[in-house]
Amino acid sequence: xxxxxxxxxxxxxxxxxxxxxxxxxxxxxxxxxxxxxxxxxxxxxxxxxxxxxxxxxxxxxxxxxxxxxxxxxxxxxxxxxxxxxxxxxxxxxxxxxxxxxxxxxxxxxxxxxxxxxxxxxxxxxxxxxxxxxxxxxxxxxxxxxxxxxxxxxxxxxxxxxxxxxxxxxxxxxxxxxxxxxxxxxxxxxxxxxxxxxxxxxxxxxxxxxxxxxxxxxxxxxxxxxxxxxxxxxxxxxxxxxxxxxxxxxxxxxxxxxxxxxxxxxxxxxxxxxxxxxxxxxxxxxxxxxxxxx
Amino acid sequence: xxxxxxxxxxxxxxxxxxxxxxxxxxxxxxxxxxxxxxxxxxxxxxxxxxxxxxxxxxxxxxxxxxxxxxxxxxxxxxxxxxxxxxxxxxxxxxxxxxxxxxxxxxxxxxxxxxxxxxxxxxxxxxxxxxxxxxxxxxxxxxxxxxxxxxxxxxxxxxxxxxxxxxxxxxxxxxxxxxxxxxxxxxxxxxxxxxxxxxxxxxxxxxxxxxxxxxxxxxxxxxxxxxxxxxxxxxxxxxxxxxxxxxxxxxxxxxxxxxxxxxxxxxxxxxxxxxxxxxxxxxxxxxxxxxxxxxxxxxxxxxxxxxxxxxxxxxxxxxxxxxxxxxxxxxxxxxxxxxxxxxxxxxxxxxxxxxxxxxxxxxxxxxxxxxxxxxxxxxxxxxxxxxxxxxxxxxxxxxxxxxxxxxxxxxxxxxxxxxxxxxxxxxxxxxxxxxx
Numbered sequence: 001x002x003x004x005x006x007x008x009x010x011x012x013x014x015x016x017x018x019x020x021x022x023x024x025x026x027x028x029x030x031x032x033x034x035x036x037x038x039x040x041x042x043x044x045x046x047x048x049x050x051x052x053x054x055x056x057x058x059x060x061x062x063x064x065x066x067x068x069x070x071x072x073x074x075x076x077x078x079x080x081x082x083x084x085x086x087x088x089x090x091x092x093x094x095x096x097x098x099x100x101x102x103x104x105x106x107x108x109x110x111x112x113x114x115x116x117x118x119x120x121x122x123x124x125x126x127x128x129x130x131x132x133x134x135x136x137x138x139x140x141x142x143x144x145x146x147x148x149x150x151x152x153x154x155x156x157x158x159x160x161x162x163x164x165x166x167x168x169x170x171x172x173x174x175x176x177x178x179x180x181x182x183x184x185x186x187x188x189x190x191x192x193x194x195x196x197x198x199x200x201x202x203x204x205x206x207x208x209x210x211x212x213x214x215x216x217x218x219x220x221x222x223x224x225x226x227x228x229x230x231x232x233x234x235x236x237x238x239x240x241x242x243x244x245x246x247x248x249x250x251x252x253x254x255x256x257x258x259x260x261x262x263x264x265x266x267x268x269x270x271x272x273x274x275x276x277x278x279x280x281x282x283x284x285x286x287x288x289x290x291x292x293x
Numbered sequence: 294x295x296x297x298x299x300x301x302x303x304x305x306x307x308x309x310x311x312x313x314x315x316x317x318x319x320x321x322x323x324x325x326x327x328x329x330x331x332x333x334x335x336x337x338x339x340x341x342x343x344x345x346x347x348x349x350x351x352x353x354x355x356x357x358x359x360x361x362x363x364x365x366x367x368x369x370x371x372x373x374x375x376x377x378x379x380x381x382x383x384x385x386x387x388x389x390x391x392x393x394x395x396x397x398x399x400x401x402x403x404x405x406x407x408x409x410x411x412x413x414x415x416x417x418x419x420x421x422x423x424x425x426x427x428x429x430x431x432x433x434x435x436x437x438x439x440x441x442x443x444x445x446x447x448x449x450x451x452x453x454x455x456x457x458x459x460x461x462x463x464x465x466x467x468x469x470x471x472x473x474x475x476x477x478x479x480x481x482x483x484x485x486x487x488x489x490x491x492x493x494x495x496x497x498x499x500x501x502x503x504x505x506x507x508x509x510x511x512x513x514x515x516x517x518x519x520x521x522x523x524x525x526x527x528x529x530x531x532x533x534x535x536x537x538x539x540x541x542x543x544x545x546x547x548x549x550x551x552x553x554x555x556x557x558x559x560x561x562x563x564x565x566x567x568x569x570x571x572x573x574x575x576x577x578x579x580x581x582x583x584x585x586x587x588x589x590x591x592x593x594x595x596x597x598x599x600x601x602x603x604x605x606x607x608x609x610x611x612x613x614x615x616x617x618x619x620x621x622x623x624x625x626x627x628x629x630x631x632x633x634x635x636x637x638x639x640x641x642x643x644x645x646x647x648x649x650x651x652x653x654x655x656x657x658x659x660x661x662x663x664x665x666x667x668x669x670x671x672x673x674x675x676x677x678x679x680x681x682x683x684x685x686x687x688x689x690x691x692x693x694x695x696x697x698x699x700x701x702x703x704x705x706x707x708x709x710x711x712x713x714x715x716x717x718x719x720x721x722x723x724x725x726x727x728x
Contacts, residue, residue, distance in 0.1 A: 014561055017619055030374040030397060031366075034459055034478045035509045035528055035568075036624050042564035043618065050561075 011051035018044040312715035314702055318382035318390065321706040324352055324713055325392055326720055327377025331361040333394055333447075335405060350711070352722055356405050358447035361396040373398050379464050381473070383486075391450075393473060397460040400475050402451035402486065408444045412436040456482050456492045463512045469520040476513040481525060483537075495543045496525065496535065511626075512572045519578065522547075526583055530554075530567035532592065550581065550597050552590070562614045562623060570626035575635040576707075582638055584629040587611060589640050589650065604650045604657065607642045609680045609691045622696050630705045641700025644689065645716045646676060662700060662714045662721040673723065 018040050025032055025040075309330030316325050324336040337355035364373040374397055383391040389406040414436040418424050459477035466473045474495070475482050481496035496513075500506055513525035521537045533546035554563065566586040573582045580601070581592040587608055590600035606627075610617060617623040622643070629640040641647045642659070650657045659676045666673060679688035702715040710725030 014615075014618075021621075029372055030376075031369070031371040031460070034506075035462075035511065038506060038509060038528060039565045039568060039624065043561055046561045046563075 011047040011054065014043060014047040015051065018047065307718070310718045312702060312718065312720060313376050313378065314380050315704045315713050315715050315720065316380045316382060316392075317704050317706050317713065318392075319384045319707060321708055321711070323355065323382070323390060324704070324722070325380045325382065325394075326713075326715065327360065327380050327394055329374075329376040331359055331363070331375030331377060331396065333358055333360045333377060333380065333392075333403070335390075335392075335447075350724065356445040356447055358403070360394045360401060360403065360449075361399065364398070366398075378461060381464050381466050383466055384470060386470075393464055393466065395461050395464050395475065398454065398457055400453040400461070400464055400473075400484070401449050402453075403447050404450045405445060405447045408446060409441060410438040411441045413439045451486065451489050453484055453489050453492070456484075462510070463514070465514045465523070467515045467520050468518055472520075474513055474515065474523060476510055476525065478509040481510065481513050481523075481543075493541070495537060495541070497542065497544065511569050514572055514574055517574050517576060517578045524572055524574065524581060526569035526572040528568040529564070530569055530585060532569065532572060532581060532583060534594065548594065548597050550592050550600075552599050558611075560614060562618060565618070565623050566614065571628040573629060573631060575631050576633065577635055580635065582629050582631060584627050584640055586623060586625075586627075589629050589638060591638065591652065602652065604638070604648075606640055606648055607646075607678070609678055610643075613691070617696070620696065622699070625699055625701060627699075627701050628703060630703050632705045632710065633708045639703055639705060639712065641703055641714070643696050643699050644694040645698040645700055646678075647700045647703060647714055660723075662716045662719075664719075 021040050022037060022044075025037055307330075309328065309332075311329045312326050313329055314325075314327040317323070318325070322338050324338075326334050326336075328334075333356075334354060335356040336352035339351050339353060341350065360377060361375040363375045365371075366373055376396055377394050378397065379393075379395050381393045383393070385391075389404050392403050392405070394401055394403060413420070414434050416425075416430060416433055416436075417427070453475070457475065457477045457480070459479050461475050461477050463476045464473060465476075471487075472483055472485055475484065475492075479497065479499040480494055482492040483495050484492045496510070498508070498510060508527045508529040508531075511526050511528055513523060516522035516524070522534065523537070524532055524534045526532045529551075531549060531551040534548035534550070535543035535545075536547045537543060539545065539547070554567065569583045569585050571584040574580070575582065579594060581594060583590050583592065583600075584606075587606060587610060589604045589606060591602040591604075593601045614623060627641050629638060631638055636653055637649055637651050639647060639649045645662045646659050647662065648657060648659050659678070660673045661676050674687075677685075677688045678694070679685065679690045684690050698716060700714055700716055704713050706712070712723050714721045714723065
């Protein structure tokens, strides 16, 4: 039965669910269903695209915020009372700072003057960039400078970046144990919690061993899948980690699939460069295993 | 057209009893069902009798046999399911009936024949079958055929195996009655019904590098009259029509049917809901019908760029796609079927609902296959799903739909208005009301 609550059509949760489906399909009776896995990979690709867009916008906003903070601090030092004069000067920079892919974040669409801003926006697929900029209130810019820019799509609060936690979740395909490394501490987590993470705000610090009862690991000796018996990175749910700002782990995961299903992707080489620097060769085997027969 | 229920077969709630395919034969006299346990059950229509006109045309069990058994592929360490994916009848040419049944890997030709006489009076063995000592035989006699109780026996006449690496999703008998095709995710093979150790590969869409795979074949069917023409549907929502006379390998299509995607409806699940789950030629051979997750489309073979007609089966599910993805319902493969005159099309939905669309009057109806509504000779009442706002008394709201009760397989009698609907373990047969 479908619950009356509309489930969160969130890129992260879809990625988790899709990965779970792909993993479960390996142990299904009758062998891997190529058609179903192909469709799941399409959902994964779509979720990945949205996720990368969001993350990139987040990174961009962070960078701009820091720049604006620096500028604002300098302004405040110079002349804390004379705001009108400075606003005109800093309008260009402030506009660039406030300019983000989501107009709702800034409150109004901003016209980007800076070339890098436009380039980033284009890559991120922001169509609002064409709109003319409304004249924002001076006090608006001040609020932009003083406070962290609101991030309606990303729950993370960039202002607390100093307290960010670095999380990596690893699923061992041999022992079927999910391990979460958080801030250097080791946790054993439950994969299945990924679906419920959205509802419970607990941090994933539970120590539970995952029992994949249906996994017939002995039967899975097909040589195609020996390559898959490596540690696979898995995106843990970040709902419970509001301070999470390290994008490299998520980006790496997304880049894994980027290399594995190159036929599905449009050429997004520039996004790939921005988001991922990690070598993909060793992890590509995991994705190849999905379609290898 | 109002339907009343004529018969309902049921079995215990076992997973192996889930019906996985239903098919009338070309005369409509026989109805075959296949299930997840590898069994085939054939029903036969009762002869009309003057003395009991009210029992006109009820279907009774005619033959039951185990078609496929579970197998194990030792090379790949994979279990091969015994579930019957498709049954296709051959047109009747003599007293016996022939059908093709297939699981994921193997197609079998079954002969179903009646035996109502048996020979008696053998010389070398007695009536119990024990061999007699030849030295005790003093005279010879000619065995005589004596009547016996009718026995229907099914024998496997051909086994077509080892031709498919991927899972077979459909089979189709050619109008030449000599060949048939079997289709898996990436390949279509052409067989001769007489030859089991050889088949011809006529379509192969496997890319050189599997990582570049973007679509799979979901169904294929021969044209009902043109023995050289067949069509196959893909997971990308397109249909290709191929002519076997063009080349040995039909990688180049003659016609390509695809409707451009509406960008305003784009979502995470656009690719899934556009995947075609079934393709059927009309009896006339002029049209094609395709079923994707939310719609049924009728295509004119002469027009490739868009369908002739599009019917919404359950558009109210569009807002529920995320949940349906989570519980795997979005991967359900619904079939669709034409009536004998190609004027009405039918397909299944959830909550044991099935839908009929009249192509001429543009009217549609939603009916339910359930025990409560299907007392024998009861008229089926149209059902309605309430999409939003105030729910009327007889309506059912979208959130109350039971998604575990799905009607994936339906079939329509080739000449009359009799339909068979498979609802999980149960088979429902409905007939048009007779005044």
